[in-house]
Amino acid sequence: MKAHCALSAAPCVVWRWTSRTPDVPAQARTALRCALGQLGFDREAVDDAVLAVSELVTNATRHAVGPYEMRLRRTAAQVICEVEDHDPRIPQIPAFPATAPYAPADENRGGGLEALGAALTESGRGLHIVHELTRGDWGFWSRKRTKTVWFVIPTTFAQSTEM
Template identity: 40%
Template sequence: MAVTQMRDGGQVLIWRWSDRSRDVAPRIRIALRCTLRELGIPDETIEGAVMAAWELTANSLRYARGPYEMRILRKDPLFVFEIEDSDPRVPVMPPSCSSETNAFTELAEHGRGLQIVDKFTRGRWGFRLTANETKIAWMAISTTVNG
């Protein structure tokens, strides 16, 4: 499931799977957690990174079809997590929460995951389309605890 390559001087770790792959969720979370440790991401950052990356991945699994590809690219001083799927539709970010709104209890069921990603990455995330009309969801992971 994992392949390591070098691209543009940065390490890229790739996982590929299809709609028929089994036990994708736990395998991805474990592989991502291990990869971040190997890359020297501080332990204090890993859990948040895995949670935010999983939110982007879960959206791909729920709303798109495979094949899927997950990558981590070194872009000093950050790592960039990417998940690519075959759906060219880009999700719309829900409006930011006001200071009176608790994002985890008061937002509708949909959109809370992207709020988690936004908070963890401090706004360093997004979506882009490829020339092949696939969608890539990405987020930046800081290499420091205070990011």
């Protein structure tokens, strides 16, 4: 996957998908990894951005209607990744814990299969993961028919501005 546009203040579309697109998170990860690699981002920034976008496209596909779009935009000081869907409602943002979001809950220890299931559940942790990976530099904005979730990618990339 290769985007053919300049990375500038105008958003560059990296990938589009619909509700019928198979294996959305994997395709989004591949598209973003390719785009950021072409821009010369370091491995750590790419890995964090790819994991964050995987969570966001999963949420968009699971909880909102399409079509969907992933974009990159460059400002004077940063590169921003955006994921847009066609549901203008901003989701309820979970309270972020003071401790790491991956710590096991003591109330789920030694409680049998039900407690084990609660401890292993994947649901509800995605935005916590995005928050950690972006060091809190992410958010939402809404328009009449769409919602965009965005996050900042640390700008440790080379001088290239073409994708």
